[in-house]
Amino acid sequence: MNALLIYNQEQFNLNNISSGTDTSLGRLYNALPQRGQSLAGRLSYAYDNKYMAEFNFGYNGSENFAKGNRFGFFPSVAVGYNVSEESWFEPLLPVVSYLKLRGSWGLVGNDRIGGERFVYMSSVNLTGAGFTTGIDQNYSRSGPVFNRYPNYNLTWETGEKVNLGFDLHLFNDLRIVADVFRENRTNIFQQRGTIPTYLGTANTAVFANTAGVRNQGFDLSVDYTKQFNRDFVVQMKGTFSFAQNEVTRYDEPIDQQYPNLINVGYPLNTHLGYIAEGLFIDEAEIANRPEQQISGNVGVGDIKYKDVADKNGETDGMITGNDRVRMGYPTVPEIIYGFGPSIRYKKFDFGFLFQGAARTSMMLSGMHPFGTNTRRNVMQWIVDDHWSPDNQSVDAGYPRLTQIDHGNNTAGSSFWLRDASFLKLKNAEIGYSIKNMRIYVSGSNLLTFSNFKLWDPEQGGGSGLSYPTTRVFNVGFQMTIN
Amino acid sequence: MKHIKYLVLSILIVIGFASCNYLDVVPDEVATEDDAFATVQAAENFLYSCYSYIPNPRSGTGSIDWFTGDEIVTAFEHETFAHFPKGNYTALNPIISYWNTLFSGIKQCYMLINNIDKTPNLDQSLKDDYVAQAEFLIAYYHFLLVRNYGPVILIKEEPQLNTAPEDFLARSPYDGCIDWIATKFDESAARLPETRPSDRMGLATSVAAKSIKARMLLYAASPLFNGNSMYSDFKNPDGTNLMNLSYDVEKWVEAKNAAKAAIDAAEAVGHRLYQPSDANFSDLPEPSDHVQRGLRFTLVDKSSKEHIWIDARGEGFYSLQNKSRPFYENYSWNGISPTLAMLDRFYTKNGLPVDEDPEFNFDGRFSPAVFTEDDPNGEGQTQTMNLNREPRYYAWISFHGGYYESTGNYNRSSGQWAYAPENLRGIDNKKVLTRFTRNETAGIRNRANNYSPTGFLNKKGVHPASNSGVGHREYPWPVVRLGELYLNYAEACVETGDLDEARIYLNKIRERAGIPTVEESWGSIGVSLTRDKLREIVRQERMVEMYMEHQNFWDMRRWLLAEEYFTAVPEGNNIMADQFTQFAERTPLDGREVPGGNAPNITREFNSPRNYLMPIPYSEVQKNKNLVQNPGY
Known part of the structure; x- marks a missing residue:
């Protein structure tokens, strides 16, 4: 039986008032110490190496909130059960050398919100809005702009986590660790999205703890080590994790005419885009389909979109922002996995690691004709496959090229959505050891297998014009000198 | 014993914990709302902040009604404003929208009215003046909203942040909006100096x-x-009609009375039309022609008695003046060009439209011609349309063979050809000769930008003191001038049948413009001045007089002419040709092949009926269930 009680009080002095800011308010904030105060305790109990229980709590105070909302209570409970230690388990030990079941529940809190300190207070810039008068245009005065309204109710973001898992060792050489988890985050800090600007609030931010997200999934890791003889050892490792989240609360108009646009019920980081149905064949088709209002000047060879029905099942005959739906997988992959062996045979050692991501999508953007207003460039893959009056193919990979930005074709849509899952040979290394020396050849980011061919999908969406991922080859020599 | 020790320790910790205000780090010196009215100076600052929400009329890229009509085309089709003539604006992407700014301004004004009493030592007369100005601004911001969106939400008191969603305000019917705003203008006028x-x-x-x-x-x-029937379905969610579908001539009567009251008030204080004799600029002898001088300086003379309300904010470097002057590397971008449609609106020297004056060769107006020796408006080769035009044409339009009253620091570099010594003309060399064929001084040459798409340039609003190589000359911009009031009055008189009065005021404008009266001009070709004819005349007079003064964008809409004029392909000369006879050809600017290359490709689109009003931002319509979107968006 163990018990622990801690009282913690901390102060952090930046000692550099100009750090990260050049406003007088920023300097004032930098001059004030940052303080935290908390009380934490733990009680743990283990009986006979079989049954374990632990109880933790934290009672944390943050200076970031107003008086009365500063403290949050975050308890947690964990239990573990070493099944393999049970006396009745002994006959199973040669097969199942270790089995432990575990579970936990707890609350955690986050006070790092808003990006700046004292977000609950109002923020006024006394000289934010200026005007000039005078026949010589030389009499100017500036008055206040309200950047942020106060909200004294701001408090801790809370996450409630539940975790169940087991550790299993089979035959003394195979280890499996598995966990299932669910986390419900509530009171997430966000900017209010339901205040109409006719109230005069367009330039003024209002914040509240109104969002919530639920995240759930499982983790699995498998580890196999076998030593066949002194000269031959094989170790294999694999991991797999799956996590899916969903926005449970969000400050936005809930009863929207077009429910496809609301955030609640969808994962974070998903793509909102139009449903593309190919390219326009001719003017008659443009005239017969709903009018596309994303931008003007819609012509033959442009992308045609689907008119999405509203909550009553009616379509409005126009393609506007309310015809976007959530599509594809989030930009943050839902599945991440990896596996690889590590083998030692006599003097050689050999290892490689595959890493992959799945259930993720990306949206192409920014690769449309770019340049100055009268001279435009495109990338080669667009040149090779686009709609043009000479190549009027409705299956072309790129719609018609235009001299000026053409919003109809550059809008995010299923036309530009791509599957971004990939499997990469992340690391590979071969080495040869003699006495106290070893030479090796290794490389990273060696191979990529993916449905997406234009650039490394690990770079993400966009135009692929960002700094590319590097591929490294190394040759090395190690020597130990006593 | 051991347990008691632990217990005591725990209790001490918890007590120590609860007692201090260790986390009270809140600073006192942070500015709050009360500081905004703490001193007399702070109160004046607050007043100025209320004005700051007026959209700057001279924002070259961001002004919704300046470069966005059919008066000009520019070489700057990639800038924000260029989306408007292309019809590229939607509820989700309004491009330029003043909805948010104007409502923020209205709230700021109510805050002034409700809090001005907190200022200590503020003179009562100054306080009344500030409150009256805030009331005026509330009315003005509502007027700007109504102009953009039609019927709007009327903010009659300071809005509260914690308004429940079911209490969000709906739009008020258009007539109600106009009445309320008019009353607000009257109330504030009674208390303003x-x-x-x-x-x-x-x-x-x-x-x-x-x-x-x-x-x-x-x-x-x-x-x-x-009485516009296209708004028959324009209703609030509760069924109230937002637009009155029946025509009411009383509205013209009210407009007429208001215009007369404004004219009387302005003239009583000493406002009058700017006259050539007012242009006392001894260092600026050009334009030397008496009438043209007056017309050119009307807008840019800061001491003009014609200006009723000015906006004193600076024009900025990337705005009208620097974009209109003949090319000078890094200082003048040669890019604001009147279209053929606008050029045709200017009268001949007889005060008649170009297609009605028998002395004017309308069908052959593009053909080459030559300025005679004694014609002061140009020299050498030119086009027929540039001969025998009214003084406003010569004061405000630059054409091939004509002059541009402006100077430039020429130091023989390339990119300064327009200002080379051989091109200087006029008294003290204060103007330059402009030629627009491809390789000439103001031609496109080899540039991909900063060129005149039509082969003409704008001179209105460009101060003759502008010096390429130094910059433009600042002057306060007239938001309202007496000339517009005369035209407002004349238009209202025509619509209410008061034709004599309409002619009197039309003639005041024409006299200042140096053309004969309407009776003389149309009398000479035997056309009688019926009401319909006068309506055409007053509209054309307005289009010419108020050229490039933020009226075209709204006038074409309110006359229901936008669907005709804003969809027409702009036309000009063939700027790609080096040879004059090939240059002087009527060319639609639709990218077609022309001698010398391809004509500029300038798209124009206007979707009737929805583009007559601007779209309300999409998110606002979603947040406020009582707010309906404008029809068609």
Whole structure:
């Protein structure tokens, strides 16, 4: 039986008032110490190496909130059960050398919100809005702009986590660790999205703890080590994790005419885009389909979109922002996995690691004709496959090229959505050891297998014009000198 | 014993914990709302912040109604404003939208009215003046909203942040909006001074209030808003009609009375039309022609008595003046060019439209011609349309073979050809000769940008003191001038049948413009001045007089002419040709092949009926269930 009680009080002095800011308010904030105060305790109990229980709590105070909302209570409970230690388990030990079941529940809190300190207070810039008068245009005065309204109710973001898992060792050489988890985050800090600007609030931010997200999934890791003889050892490792989240609360108009646009019920980081149905064949088709209002000047060879029905099942005959739906997988992959062996045979050692991501999508953007207003460039893959009056193919990979930005074709849509899952040979290394020396050849980011061919999908969406991922080859020599 | 020790320790910790205010780090010195009214100076600052929400009329890229009509085309089709003539604006992407700014401005004004009493030592007369100005601004911001969106939400008191969603306000019917705003203008006019001292010019006056009210009533009486059947389905969620579908001539009567009241108020304080003799610029002898001089300086002379309300904010480097002058590397971008449609609106020297004057060769107006020796308006080779035009044409339009009253620091570099010594003309070399064929001084040469798409340039609003190589000359911009009031009055008189009065005021404008009266001009070709004819005349007069003064964008809409004019392909000369006879060819600017290359490709689109009003931002319609979107968006 163990018990622990801690009282913690901390102060952090930046000692550099100009750090990260050049406003007088920023300097004032930098001059004030940052303080935290908390009380934490733990009680743990283990009986006979079989049954374990632990109880933790934290009672944390943050200076970031107003008086009365500063403290949050975050308890947690964990239990573990070493099944393999049970006396009745002994006959199973040669097969199942270790089995432990575990579970936990707890609350955690986050006070790092808003990006700046004292977000609950109002923020006024006394000289934010200026005007000039005078026949010589030389009499100017500036008055206040309200950047942020106060909200004294701001408090801790809370996450409630539940975790169940087991550790299993089979035959003394195979280890499996598995966990299932669910986390419900509530009171997430966000900017209010339901205040109409006719109230005069367009330039003024209002914040509240109104969002919530639920995240759930499982983790699995498998580890196999076998030593066949002194000269031959094989170790294999694999991991797999799956996590899916969903926005449970969000400050936005809930009863929207077009429910496809609301955030609640969808994962974070998903793509909102139009449903593309190919390219326009001719003017008659443009005239017969709903009018596309994303931008003007819609012509033959442009992308045609689907008119999405509203909550009553009616379509409005126009393609506007309310015809976007959530599509594809989030930009943050839902599945991440990896596996690889590590083998030692006599003097050689050999290892490689595959890493992959799945259930993720990306949206192409920014690769449309770019340049100055009268001279435009495109990338080669667009040149090779686009709609043009000479190549009027409705299956072309790129719609018609235009001299000026053409919003109809550059809008995010299923036309530009791509599957971004990939499997990469992340690391590979071969080495040869003699006495106290070893030479090796290794490389990273060696191979990529993916449905997406234009650039490394690990770079993400966009135009692929960002700094590319590097591929490294190394040759090395190690020597130990006593 | 051991347990008691632990217990005591725990208790001590918890007590120590609860007692201190260790986390009270809140600073006291942070600015709050009360600081905004703490001193007399702070109160004046607050007043100025209320004005700051007026959209800057001279923002080259961001002004919704300046470069966006059919008067000009520019070489800057990639800038924000260029989306408007292309019809590229939607509820989700309004491009330029003043909805948010104007409502923020309205709230700021209510805050002033409700809090001004907190200022200690503030003179009562100054306090009344500030409150009256805030009331004027509330009315003005509502007027700007109504002009953009039609019927709007009326903010009659300071809005509260914690309004429940079911209590969000809906739009008020258009007539109700106009009545309420007009009353607000009247109330503030009663308490505003008639003029301001020179360093406070730009603040509201009673004359300004009456003038804007006259403009607003003119719009409200126009065909777009007066008995327009295309708004038959335009209703609030509860079924109230937002637009009155039946024509009411009383609206024109009100517009007429308001215009007359504004004219009387302005003239009583000493406002009058700018005359050539007012242009006392001894260092600027050009334009030397008497009438043209007056017309050129009307807008840019800061001491003009014609200006009723000015905006004193600076024009900025990337705006009208520097974009209009003949090319000078890094200082003048040669890019603001009147279209053929606008050029054709200017009268001949007889004061008649180009297609009605028998002395004018309308069908052959593009053909080459030569300026005679004694013609002061140009020299050498030119086109027929540039001969025998009215003084406003020569004061405000630059053409091949004509002159541009401006100077430039020429130091033999390339990119300064327009200002080379062989091109200098006029008294003290204060103007340059402009030629627009491809390789000439103001031609496109080998540039991909900064060129005139039509082969003409704009001169209105460009101060003759501008010096390429130094920059433009600042002057305060007239938001309302007396000339517009005369035209408002004349238009309202025509619509109410008061034709004699209409002619009197039309003639005041024409006399200043140096052309014969309407009776003389049309009398000479035997056309009688019926009401329909006068309506055409007053509209054309307005299009010419108010060229490039933020009227075209709204006038074409309120006359329901936008679907005709804003969809027409702009036309000009063939700027790609080096040879004059090939240059002087009528060319639609639709990218077609022409001698010398391809013509510029300038798209124009206007979707009737929805583009007559601007779209309300999509997110606002979603947040407020009581707010309906404008029809068609």
